[in-house]
Amino acid sequence: MNGSTAGGARTTPEATARVALVTGAGSGIGLAVARRLVSDGWTVLLADRDVAAAEAANAAVGGAATASRAVALDVSRRPDWARVVQDVGDREDRLDLLVNNAGITRDRTVEKLTDADWQQVIDVHLTGTWLGCQAFLPLLRASRGAIVNLSSEGRHGSFGQANYSAAKAGVVGLTRTIALEQARHGVRANAVAPGPVDTPMLAAVPDEVVNGWLEQIPLRRLARPAEVAAVVAFLGSGESSYLTGQVIAVDGGSSHP
Numbered sequence: 001m002n003g004s005t006a007g008g009a010r011t012t013p014e015a016t017a018r019v020a021l022v023t024g025a026g027s028g029i030g031l032a033v034a035r036r037l038v039s040d041g042w043t044v045l046l047a048d049r050d051v052a053a054a055e056a057a058n059a060a061v062g063g064a065a066t067a068s069r070a071v072a073l074d075v076s077r078r079p080d081w082a083r084v085v086q087d088v089g090d091r092e093d094r095l096d097l098l099v100n101n102a103g104i105t106r107d108r109t110v111e112k113l114t115d116a117d118w119q120q121v122i123d124v125h126l127t128g129t130w131l132g133c134q135a136f137l138p139l140l141r142a143s144r145g146a147i148v149n150l151s152s153e154g155r156h157g158s159f160g161q162a163n164y165s166a167a168k169a170g171v172v173g174l175t176r177t178i179a180l181e182q183a184r185h186g187v188r189a190n191a192v193a194p195g196p197v198d199t200p201m202l203a204a205v206p207d208e209v210v211n212g213w214l215e216q217i218p219l220r221r222l223a224r225p226a227e228v229a230a231v232v233a234f235l236g237s238g239e240s241s242y243l244t245g246q247v248i249a250v251d252g253g254s255s256h257p
């Protein structure tokens, strides 16, 4: 991409068809990120373990009328990432933004947590994010692209969520390390750490717990998925070109700077 067109009219690199892959795009924040990026002119690869959900999401966000498409991907499986990298290499031959967003919860106090509860959450959030970053670094380097990883306010510790908290704290260390290692190659990596967001993931949390959280949030409401998506879009765009290795809290004022 050299910033010019055959007709001679100048375009900025930002105006060309940039390609983003969003994991967990079938629901919640991932769906909102896909919607935002499609509306900003990106070609979006909507990845989810449930490919039917990803296809429905692509139709819902208007991606079906563009080059955007659904991709089957279980982020916790290395062979899935290898297949998707090959597929993207064959079809789009570029990746400008990787959004590691897919997530699950298996909430229990530490004493009740099973090995499976622990492992599944670590596998999806932490291992899945690592596998994705590693798999796509060659294409991201070629485009001097960006990574945005979903952490959480829960990274500081969260009652009944030892597995999730440990994974989300790990995502911060992983993100910061990738930022340090890849800066010389022009790849930026940042994390977004939302407080409670109004998505299906929150449906598993009892109302009295959510109400307790709301009392602690200065803005006194849940985040809307689009409000998280706006920050992800900023971190994926050239507007944030001097930002890397950062964790941006999107939490209604709950945390101290």
Ligand code: NAP
Pocket: 023, 024, 025, 026, 027, 028, 029, 030, 047, 048, 049, 050, 053, 073, 074, 075, 076, 100, 101, 102, 103, 104, 124, 125, 128, 150, 151, 152, 153, 193, 194, 195, 196, 197, 198, 199, 200, 201, 202
């Ligand atoms: P969500 O509505 O439950 O969406 C998560 C999506 O990820 C679902 O489509 C889910 O598919 C998919 N997914 C789960 N495991 C996967 C896997 N192994 N491979 C590929 N896709 C998979 O959750 P959300 O609230 O939007 O959460 C998105 C991210 O934001 C997560 O990383 C979450 O930890 C983080 N976050 C959320 C909140 C919040 O309050 N909602 C706050 C802070 C951070 P299934 O439906 O089949 O499981």
